[in-house]
Amino acid sequence: MTAVSEARSTGRLLLIAGVIKDMASRPSGLIGMSLVAFHVLIAILSPWIVPYDYKAVSVELMFNPPSGNHIFGTDHLGRDVFTRTLMGGREALVVTGFATPLAVIWGGFIGILLGLVGGRIDEVLMRIVDAFLSLPWILKMLVLIVTFGTGLEVLIPTLAFFYGIPVIRIARAATLDVVARDFISSARARGHSRLAIVRRELLPNVLDVMLVEGAMRWSWMLLAFSSLSFLGFGVSPPTPDWGLMIADARGYMAFAPWFVLAPIIALSSLIIGINLAADALAKALGIDRSQKAPQ
Amino acid sequence: MDGKQLFEIRDLSIGFTGNAGQTLPVLRNVDFTVSGGETVGIVGESGSGKSTLALAAMGYLKHGLRVLGGSAKFKGRNTFEMTTRELEDIRGGEMAMIPQNSGQSLTPTMRVGKQLREALRLHTDLPESSYQDRMVELLTQVRLPEPENILKRFPHELSGGQQQRVAISMALAGEAEALLLDEPTTGLDVTTQAHILELLRDLASETGTAMVYVSHDLGAIARVSDRVVVMYAGEVVLEGNARNVLLSPTHPYARGLLSSIPSLKDSRLPAALEGRPPAPGAAGNGCSFVDRCAIAQPECMSVRPDLIQTPEGESVRCPFYAKVPDLAATEQTVEMARADGSATDAIRLDRLSIDYAKKSFLDQLLRRNNGSVPTVEEITLRIEKGETVGLVGESGSGKSTILKSIAGLLEPSSGKIQLGEQEPLAELVDKRPMTHRRQIQLIFQNPDESLNPRHTVEEIIAQPLRLYFNCSAEELRKRSIDLLERVRLSSHYLTRLPSQLSGGEKQRVAIARAFAAEPELILCDEVTSALDVSVQAAVLNLLNQLKRERGTTYIFVSHDLAVVRCLSDRVAVLYQGRLCELGESASVYSLPSHPYTEVLLGAVLEPDPEAVPEILADDVVELSPPERGCPFQRRCPRKVGSICDTETPPWQVGAGSHAIRCHIPLEELYQCQNGGKSADR
Numbered sequence: 001m002t003a004v005s006e007a008r009s010t011g012r013l014l015l016i017a018g019v020i021k022d023m024a025s026r027p028s029g030l031i032g033m034s035l036v037a038f039h040v041l042i043a044i045l046s047p048w049i050v051p052y053d054y055k056a057v058s059v060e061l062m063f064n065p066p067s068g069n070h071i072f073g074t075d076h077l078g079r080d081v082f083t084r085t086l087m088g089g090r091e092a093l094v095v096t097g098f099a100t101p102l103a104v105i106w107g108g109f110i111g112i113l114l115g116l117v118g119g120r121i122d123e124v125l126m127r128i129v130d131a132f133l134s135l136p137w138i139l140k141m142l143v144l145i146v147t148f149g150t151g152l153e154v155l156i157p158t159l160a161f162f163y164g165i166p167v168i169r170i171a172r173a174a175t176l177d178v179v180a181r182d183f184i185s186s187a188r189a190r191g192h193s194r195l196a197i198v199r200r201e202l203l204p205n206v207l208d209v210m211l212v213e214g215a216m217r218w219s220w221m222l223l224a225f226s227s228l229s230f231l232g233f234g235v236s237p238p239t240p241d242w243g244l245m246i247a248d249a250r251g252y253m254a255f256a257p258w259f260v261l262a263p264i265i266a267l268s269s270l271i272i273g274i275n276l277a278a279d280a281l282a283k284a285l286g287i288d289r290s291q292k293a294p295q
Numbered sequence: 296m297d298g299k300q301l302f303e304i305r306d307l308s309i310g311f312t313g314n315a316g317q318t319l320p321v322l323r324n325v326d327f328t329v330s331g332g333e334t335v336g337i338v339g340e341s342g343s344g345k346s347t348l349a350l351a352a353m354g355y356l357k358h359g360l361r362v363l364g365g366s367a368k369f370k371g372r373n374t375f376e377m378t379t380r381e382l383e384d385i386r387g388g389e390m391a392m393i394p395q396n397s398g399q400s401l402t403p404t405m406r407v408g409k410q411l412r413e414a415l416r417l418h419t420d421l422p423e424s425s426y427q428d429r430m431v432e433l434l435t436q437v438r439l440p441e442p443e444n445i446l447k448r449f450p451h452e453l454s455g456g457q458q459q460r461v462a463i464s465m466a467l468a469g470e471a472e473a474l475l476l477d478e479p480t481t482g483l484d485v486t487t488q489a490h491i492l493e494l495l496r497d498l499a500s501e502t503g504t505a506m507v508y509v510s511h512d513l514g515a516i517a518r519v520s521d522r523v524v525v526m527y528a529g530e531v532v533l534e535g536n537a538r539n540v541l542l543s544p545t546h547p548y549a550r551g552l553l554s555s556i557p558s559l560k561d562s563r564l565p566a567a568l569e570g571r572p573p574a575p576g577a578a579g580n581g582c583s584f585v586d587r588c589a590i591a592q593p594e595c596m597s598v599r600p601d602l603i604q605t606p607e608g609e610s611v612r613c614p615f616y617a618k619v620p621d622l623a624a625t626e627q628t629v630e631m632a633r634a635d636g637s638a639t640d641a642i643r644l645d646r647l648s649i650d651y652a653k654k655s656f657l658d659q660l661l662r663r664n665n666g667s668v669p670t671v672e673e674i675t676l677r678i679e680k681g682e683t684v685g686l687v688g689e690s691g692s693g694k695s696t697i698l699k700s701i702a703g704l705l706e707p708s709s710g711k712i713q714l715g716e717q718e719p720l721a722e723l724v725d726k727r728p729m730t731h732r733r734q735i736q737l738i739f740q741n742p743d744e745s746l747n748p749r750h751t752v753e754e755i756i757a758q759p760l761r762l763y764f765n766c767s768a769e770e771l772r773k774r775s776i777d778l779l780e781r782v783r784l785s786s787h788y789l790t791r792l793p794s795q796l797s798g799g800e801k802q803r804v805a806i807a808r809a810f811a812a813e814p815e816l817i818l819c820d821e822v823t824s825a826l827d828v829s830v831q832a833a834v835l836n837l838l839n840q841l842k843r844e845r846g847t848t849y850i851f852v853s854h855d856l857a858v859v860r861c862l863s864d865r866v867a868v869l870y871q872g873r874l875c876e877l878g879e880s881a882s883v884y885s886l887p888s889h890p891y892t893e894v895l896l897g898a899v900l901e902p903d904p905e906a907v908p909e910i911l912a913d914d915v916v917e918l919s920p921p922e923r924g925c926p927f928q929r930r931c932p933r934k935v936g937s938i939c940d941t942e943t944p945p946w947q948v949g950a951g952s953h954a955i956r957c958h959i960p961l962e963e964l965y966q967c968q969n970g971g972k973s974a975d976r
Contacts (some may be wrong), residue, residue, distance in 0.1 A: 074506055182740075183735075183745050183746055183747040185739070186739060186808075188704060188724060189735075190758065190812070191725075192762060204749035204750075205748070291796050
């Protein structure tokens with residue numbers, strides 16, 4: 001039995017609590033959620049807890065290895081790496097935090113619609129989606145960013161747009177899956193309106209898939225955002241950002257490894273955390289079919 | 296029987312770890328032996344552990360299961376102590392397995408010949424040059440026509456029965472000493488099933504192979520087994536020779552199970568076995584069957600009974616087995632509620648035809664007919680109020696298609712459907728007025744599919760109530776509880792989700808949902824075929840009682856002729872979307888019959904080791920009906936001649952309203968079908 005069924009039997013309000021409880025009961029969920037919560041907390045609180053000013057440059061402190069004063073050492077401009085690592089996820093989390101729900105909403109909407117409408121429109125649009133997906137994402141992104149600039153007001157819609165396209169496929173597939181089932185036929189035979197069928201019978205079954213998909217997309221988007229920063233299209237210096245820090249530190253990897261390691265560890269731990277949490281979420285919602293109990 | 300023990304399972308317990316970390320047993324202290332040349336049937340309902348036992352005999356455990364104690368030996372070697380390599384050597388060679396759905400177990404991208412060749416290479420020492428001969432020999436052994444041709448085909452080019460035969464031939468390739476068959480005929484049509492079972496019987500006697508036959512179907516078990524093991528809640532509750540177990544069962548569960556099977560010979564409803572088996576780990580200290588047992592004694596609650604040897608040589612896990620034969624007198628089977636003959640029509644189908652074949656784009660453009668024959672052709676049927684009409688036929692006979700088009704889910708290509716004296720129904724449900732929608736309700740085969748997994752029982756039942764009746768929240772609740780009570784479920788089920796219900800309970804909820812609309816006509820599409828036999832009897836009884844209370848009209852579709860008999864006033868037999876025979880149940884199930892009905896009835900298996908099915912026709916699957924003549928012309932055992940190929944046979948009306956569509960005169964049919972056999976059908 002999944003968490004959903006347990007929670008739903010006692011009332012709608014407990015649904016979320018039930019899912020989170022189920023996720024926390026799995027090792028992957030507990031580790032994943034802790035990592036994500038830790039990162040979000042740091043991102044919010046970092047301006048008040050960092051020991052130094054993130055943009056304080058100092059010639060004397062260049063490339064200092066980790067020490068009591070600077071536990072992650074200092075960078076090529078003598079800035080405190082610990083401070084910058086703590087603050088380096090803020091932009092990324094804000095951008096992806098807005099872009100992910102946007103991507104899931106628009107992609108999901110179009111996908112469900114195509115799954116329901118079917119026919120020629122569906123076929124034509126899906127071929128366009130396929131064609132779009134076959135192009136390397138970075139190329140498409142760069143074209144847009146070069147055209148419109150790199151501010152948050154451009155990055156959020158751009159990421160939301162690009163990451164919404166694969167969501168179309170997932171939402172459409174999930175819709176087709178549910179539409180073929182007998183409870184939809186049953187509702188149709190009873191004579192419910194189309195809107196009622198979509199709202200009551202279809203959406204509850206598709207939304208779970210979308211939720212998990214959203215969580216997975218979030219981690220992909222974080223990577224994409226960091227890659228853009230790495231290439232110099234994301235955050236502009238001196239704002240601390242992991243992608244940018246990795247780009248800066250790349251040249252000094254041989255003699256100042258702390259400089260490159262700190263942002264890498266921070267970024268990967270967040271992405272691993274999201275992936276583990278998404279995995280546990282899928283299992284808690286009963287989407288992962290390979291994990292059925294024996295019998 | 297050479298008496299040498301092949302499988303020897305002693306005191307085996309298998310279980311898994313539950314969510315709370317507790318150990319939940321699936322098999323409990325099972326002893327099971329199979330000697331060379333013997334066929335043993337393992338029978339039980341879903342969740343009884345029968346497949347787990349069969350797989351354990353092969354040294355295989357499903358994911359998450361582990362051995363809690365005991366041993367499983369194959370030819371003296373403990374299979375759970377063997378290495379993977381050693382097991383691989385044995386499997387497919389000394390022992391082989393034939394799974395339920397062989398269509399899925401054959402590799403879809405490899406020709407049959409290549410797959411068989413692989414089996415030979417792995418499990419025999421034959422030289423490569425003799426493979427071809429051996430493959431032909433194997434396919435001939437499983438009675439496949441034109442073996443050379445079959446070798447060149449891909450699995451999807453074979454019918455379900457042919458695929459199952461290929462799977463059997465692969466199992467035979469290694470000259471296995473033991474074959475494990477896990478529900479090998481479930482999901483096949485009755486005639487195909489009868490053919491496969493005859494084949495297995497013949498193979499067992501020809502090759503002397505031991506067989507372990509796992510099934511929920513007592514009829515199939517009766518046909519092939521020497522010895523039968525009855526499983527319940529992970530335990531062996533009864534073991535003995537097939538005759539004794541099936542004809543005079545000594546365990547109360549086996550007895551209940553057998554009496555819950557509807558019989559062709561009996562028009563009464565079978566007695567339901569109420570309750571459900573305990574979930575793994577839920578069985579108390581006492582007997583696992585105690586909650587459902589009619590002869591339970593106080594000590595049954597606290598003491599787990601041991602297997603007792605009876606004087607007849609059976610082992611039974613019930614100390615009061617001597618009382619079981621007396622149970623027969625106390626049990627009651629219910630007489631079916633019959634229509635009162637008020638003679639007003641509930642529904643009329645007038646020359647209804649349905650065409651599944653989609654016209655190609657080009658055909659549409661040129662507005663031409665692509666020459667396809669309709670899937671369902673010119674069905675004319677009048678059903679009285681309160682009557683139950685059974686539609687029977689093999690898969691592909693168009694039974695469900697007809698229901699869907701009555702429900703307005705499928706557009707007929709021609710013909711009319713009329714509800715009572717009203718105007719003809721609009722073809723699709725969207726165009727029908729709300730009153731028409733309410734009057735027709737559909738119950739589906741599999742409640743897992745037809746109930747939204749995200750809705751509680753309350754929400755499920757509220758859907759039709761909200762849609763058709765303007766109920767207040769209070770009334771909604773009252774009516775939901777009332778409906779649940781009518782399907783014998785208590786009000787605390789309202790907050791449950793489908794995943795928290797058993798199969799039978801789910802189907803009851805689906806029935807309650809259909810009745811919530813207070814319909815005139817209920818369409819039942821194979822409503823019991825996804826359920827266990829004991830649950831099936833309960834659902835049939837429920838439908839019967841509701842019919843008695845409400846006077847509802849049913850159209851009851853099933854492939855199971857015995858199920859149709861016990862619930863229907865009239866029966867319509869369909870072949871390839873065409874009606875073959877129509878009449879009162881009693882007359883359809885007696886003589887004379889349409890040759891197709893004769894074939895179907897002959898292939899039905901009864902849970903009686905002495906009943907021999909009559910196999911009258913091939914189990915060839917026809918993909919489309921012939922363009923002219925009788926639809927059954929290609930398989931008919933009584934084909935008269937070219938007239939069958941060219942002319943559509945006329946309806947011949949016999950006694951009552953019993954009509955048969957055949958070129959052979961009724962008297963002649965009666966004579967040739969009566970010849971050499973008793974008329975006790």
